[in-house]
Amino acid sequence: xxxxxxxxxxxxxxxxxxxQLRDYVISVIKETYGKFGFTSIETPCVENIANLSSxxxxxxxxxxxxxxxxxxxxxxxxxRGEEDLVDGGLRYDLTVPLVRYYSNHSNELPSxxxxxxxxxxxxxxxxxxxxxxQFMQCDIDILGEPSNLAEIELILxxxxxxxxxxxxxxxxxxxxxxxxxAMAAYSGFPEESYDNVFIILDKMDKxxxxxxxxxxxxxxxxxxxxxxxxxxxxxxxxxxxxxxxLSQKLQGVLETEVSQGLEEIMASVKAxxxxxxxxxxxxxLVRGMSYYTGTIFExxxxxxxxxxxxxxxxxxxxxxxxxxxxxxxxxSIGFERIILIMMENGFQIPGEHRKVAYLVEKGMDxxxxxxxxxxxQEEREKGAQVLVTRMNKNKKFQKEQLxxxxxxxxxxxxxxxxxx
Amino acid sequence: xxxxxxxxxxxxxxxxxxxQLRDYVISVIKETYGKFGFTSIETPCVENIANLSSxxxxxxxxxxxxxxxxxxxxxxxxxRGEEDLVDGGLRYDLTVPLVRYYSNHSNELPSxxxxxxxxxxxxxxxxxxxxxxQFMQCDIDILGEPSNLAEIELILxxxxxxxxxxxxxxxxxxxxxxxxxAMAAYSGFPEESYDNVFIILDKMDKxxxxxxxxxxxxxxxxxxxxxxxxxxxxxxxxxxxxxxxLSQKLQGVLETEVSQGLEEIMASVKAxxxxxxxxxxxxxLVRGMSYYTGTIFExxxxxxxxxxxxxxxxxxxxxxxxxxxxxxxxxSIGFERIILIMMENGFQIPGEHRKVAYLVEKGMDxxxxxxxxxxxQEEREKGAQVLVTRMNKNKKFQKEQLxxxxxxxxxxxxxxxxxx
Numbered sequence: 001x002x003x004x005x006x007x008x009x010x011x012x013x014x015x016x017x018x019x020q021l022r023d024y025v026i027s028v029i030k031e032t033y034g035k036f037g038f039t040s041i042e043t044p045c046v047e048n049i050a051n052l053s054s055x056x057x058x059x060x061x062x063x064x065x066x067x068x069x070x071x072x073x074x075x076x077x078x079x080r081g082e083e084d085l086v087d088g089g090l091r092y093d094l095t096v097p098l099v100r101y102y103s104n105h106s107n108e109l110p111s112x113x114x115x116x117x118x119x120x121x122x123x124x125x126x127x128x129x130x131x132x133x134q135f136m137q138c139d140i141d142i143l144g145e146p147s148n149l150a151e152i153e154l155i156l157x158x159x160x161x162x163x164x165x166x167x168x169x170x171x172x173x174x175x176x177x178x179x180x181x182a183m184a185a186y187s188g189f190p191e192e193s194y195d196n197v198f199i200i201l202d203k204m205d206k207x208x209x210x211x212x213x214x215x216x217x218x219x220x221x222x223x224x225x226x227x228x229x230x231x232x233x234x235x236x237x238x239x240x241x242x243x244x245x246l247s248q249k250l251q252g253v254l255e256t257e258v259s260q261g262l263e264e265i266m267a268s269v270k271a272x273x274x275x276x277x278x279x280x281x282x283x284x285l286v287r288g289m290s291y292y293t294g295t296i297f298e299x300x301x302x303x304x305x306x307x308x309x310x311x312x313x314x315x316x317x318x319x320x321x322x323x324x325x326x327x328x329x330x331x332s333i334g335f336e337r338i339i340l341i342m343m344e345n346g347f348q349i350p351g352e353h354r355k356v357a358y359l360v361e362k363g364m365d366x367x368x369x370x371x372x373x374x375x376x377q378e379e380r381e382k383g384a385q386v387l388v389t390r391m392n393k394n395k396k397f398q399k400e401q402l403x404x405x406x407x408x409x410x411x412x413x414x415x416x417x418x419x420x
Numbered sequence: 421x422x423x424x425x426x427x428x429x430x431x432x433x434x435x436x437x438x439x440q441l442r443d444y445v446i447s448v449i450k451e452t453y454g455k456f457g458f459t460s461i462e463t464p465c466v467e468n469i470a471n472l473s474s475x476x477x478x479x480x481x482x483x484x485x486x487x488x489x490x491x492x493x494x495x496x497x498x499x500r501g502e503e504d505l506v507d508g509g510l511r512y513d514l515t516v517p518l519v520r521y522y523s524n525h526s527n528e529l530p531s532x533x534x535x536x537x538x539x540x541x542x543x544x545x546x547x548x549x550x551x552x553x554q555f556m557q558c559d560i561d562i563l564g565e566p567s568n569l570a571e572i573e574l575i576l577x578x579x580x581x582x583x584x585x586x587x588x589x590x591x592x593x594x595x596x597x598x599x600x601x602a603m604a605a606y607s608g609f610p611e612e613s614y615d616n617v618f619i620i621l622d623k624m625d626k627x628x629x630x631x632x633x634x635x636x637x638x639x640x641x642x643x644x645x646x647x648x649x650x651x652x653x654x655x656x657x658x659x660x661x662x663x664x665x666l667s668q669k670l671q672g673v674l675e676t677e678v679s680q681g682l683e684e685i686m687a688s689v690k691a692x693x694x695x696x697x698x699x700x701x702x703x704x705l706v707r708g709m710s711y712y713t714g715t716i717f718e719x720x721x722x723x724x725x726x727x728x729x730x731x732x733x734x735x736x737x738x739x740x741x742x743x744x745x746x747x748x749x750x751x752s753i754g755f756e757r758i759i760l761i762m763m764e765n766g767f768q769i770p771g772e773h774r775k776v777a778y779l780v781e782k783g784m785d786x787x788x789x790x791x792x793x794x795x796x797q798e799e800r801e802k803g804a805q806v807l808v809t810r811m812n813k814n815k816k817f818q819k820e821q822l823x824x825x826x827x828x829x830x831x832x833x834x835x836x837x838x839x840x
Binding site for chain 2: 003004005006007009011012013014015016019020022023027029030034035036037039040041042043044045046047048050051054065066067070071074076079081082085086087092100101103104105108109110111112120122124136145149152153156160175208234259263267269270271272273274319320322323335353357358362367369370371373374375380384385386387388389391401403404405414
């Protein structure tokens with residue numbers, strides 16, 4: 001069979017220059033999140049197909065890379081469908097594996113448990129520019145913390161990390177699924193329509209108030225309810241303090257602790273006086289995943305065309321595994337997007353060391369070669385990066401290439417010691 | 421469908437304590453190899469099934485996790501066999517992907533190209549203690565360097581890394597496939613028997629000279645040849661300088677450059693005066709993979725029961741992809757084994773920072789909470805790890821747990837400021 005030089009469809013090789021940046025970003029993320037008490041964990045890339053198909057993953061469950069059973073378990077002849085052939089799949093996110101992990105190990109873990117996960121996930125999406133079928137996710141989650149200390153720590157850890165990576169002027173937008181629901185209830189929408197109302201509301205950024213109105217009508221909701229709903233958003237635009245406005249308007253359908261909780265999160269985050277970003281209440285923020293039960297948040301970088309990550313509270317998911325709910329809240333950085341932005345902006349990795357290239361002529365006698373190798377090793381011990389390589393015939397071109405790779409110092413070693 | 425709390429068969433979750441060590445080891449490896457001019461690269465975990473089944477992987481090709489075709493490409497009804505259902509697989513090593521990567525990108529890469537890869541590989545081995553179906557490999561390779569500068573740099577980079585991780589008294593054993601062949605030729609074994617002779621020789625450590633003799637006889641080789649072969653090993657045991665002994669004995673069947681090359685590698689490595697390890701010529705070293713064409717080497721840690729990595733020269737593999745051979749040489753550290761040894765020896769990660777836990781009573785008013793959050797953030801900026809968590813009812817137990825997680829300083833914040 002012919003061998004293929006290309007990576008599989010929709011996946012990509014990562015070149016040295018990008019890897020250098022990725023390694024740097026990973027180290028900043030691990031160090032910064034570590035300062036907040038998050039500890040790294042890892043789960044296998046393969047999960048049981050039943051766990052991946054349990055309706056926690058929404059649309060992503062249609063995009064699973066499925067793994068064939070092996071050995072005696074594979075019975076092609078009697079297989080009636082895919083389910084007879086497959087026992088595992090590549091994970092499509094890090095949340096389902098985290099919840100499985102926590103359910104399996106909660107006895108051995110501190111409570112609350114603050115987890116950091118960095119790992120690849122796979123989705124068989126239609127290949128398109130800038131979107132790959134294997135990509136890195138970077139999630140922090142706090143399990144077992146019911147209070148909004150979880151949200152505060154997650155948001156601060158994430159924004160501090162982004163700040164350390166040089167990001168400025170970004171926004172954290174925050175909302176609560178319970179506010180979304182209360183607004184829908186207040187307007188008189190039937191409960192079974194909520195999910196669809198939110199899907200339409202999510203397009204507010206793109207299609208505006210009129211567009212949302214038209215789509216709600218098309219979906220078959222009553223004109224009176226739609227008007228009442230959009231009046232709320234109109235009022236919000238004019239209100240000085242949106243949260244205060246809503247907590248007054250929604251009395252009776254929204255518990256006061258919800259708006260108080262958001263208030264407290266925003267105040268605590270602002271109290272750190274971080275100047276890189278602002279945190280704002282955004283009542284039109286929806287976040288797709290249906291597993292969210294409370295607060296939801298998103299990183300908005302308008303200068304880079306949109307969201308660079310997000311998260312929220314999903315208090316019900318652990319119970320799916322254990323029968324007993326555990327409070328849970330997470331924040332995911334859009335790692336690939338962040339790398340792309342940093343690459344495009346020509347980000348310079350700080351604090352690089354000396355880079356020296358030793359060019360060694362062929363045919364050097366062993367004794368002199370030994371001396372050169374020992375010298376290189378000494379320089380490395382002192383902190384320099386030293387490349388020992390053979391001298392090419394076209395030495396000028398070789399040095400140009402090495403300069404391109406970042407080498408700024410050169411030492412040449414000839415067979416004939418007098419040439420030194 | 422019932423959800424499973426366990427990881428899939430043969431794979432495992434990694435707990436925070438081990439992850440901390442893994443992260444530390446990864447950072448030491450990246451930094452040390454970086455000093456030698458190795459640059460990180462990454463390839464997708466999924467490869468085309470044709471590439472994985474091209475006979476480069478030996479026995480590992482029987483252990484592939486195969487991935488089902490998706491969408492319209494999957495035609496269950498008309499599938500006659502596995503090959504109709506599968507288009508990809510999880511990589512079983514990092515060498516085949518590296519060679520594909522190099523073939524695909526050699527125009528954009530420096531020559532010689534020094535690559536560092538750290539990544540998971542998958543093998544559907546029968547599950548057994550300490551052996552998992554997903555594990556991390558850590559490979560360095562030099563492509564495009566025909567001279568033994570490649571071997572010298574690979575060995576020094578690897579031993580320097582092991583030294584930085586605290587390993588002492590280990591051995592690098594080195595041999596050359598061409599010496600193995602010359603010894604077989606000198607003894608008069610037929611060429612088609614070489615691979616089997618080497619497989620038997622590989623057991624020398626376990627079954628001794630007599631055992632090897634018996635198995636060679638059983639395999640059907642002539643008694644005279646066997647005697648001649650074992651006499652060589654007998655002579656080697658008595659010889660002061662094994663390499664010199666062999667180069668004299670094997671005159672005519674072994675090119676002098678082979679033994680000179682090994683000599684030079686050993687001398688250059690010794691010239692660095694590294695005291696952590698010794699490098700020795702081992703004529704019974706075989707290394708399994710049939711793709712090796714020249715030098716082969718292995719890290720021996722007898723106190724930990726055997727090999728902790730190895731590698732060698734495989735000048736023919738790039739040609740399988742491009743039609744044009746490129747010199748190639750690699751060294752792989754047994755990452756999982758190293759982690760296991762370090763865990764068992766209670767390795768202490770150096771240079772940890774202050775670890776402070778803030779215990780915050782429930783119901784704190786927002787203003788005071790803001791102050792606490794701001795203070796935590798300041799301490800983090802100054803380098804401390806600060807965990808902000810709610811105060812449990814059983815504070816004593818909570819502190820004991822946190823001590824177990826490494827927190828040595830505690831600050832308590834009460835609702836009632838007078839309690840402070």
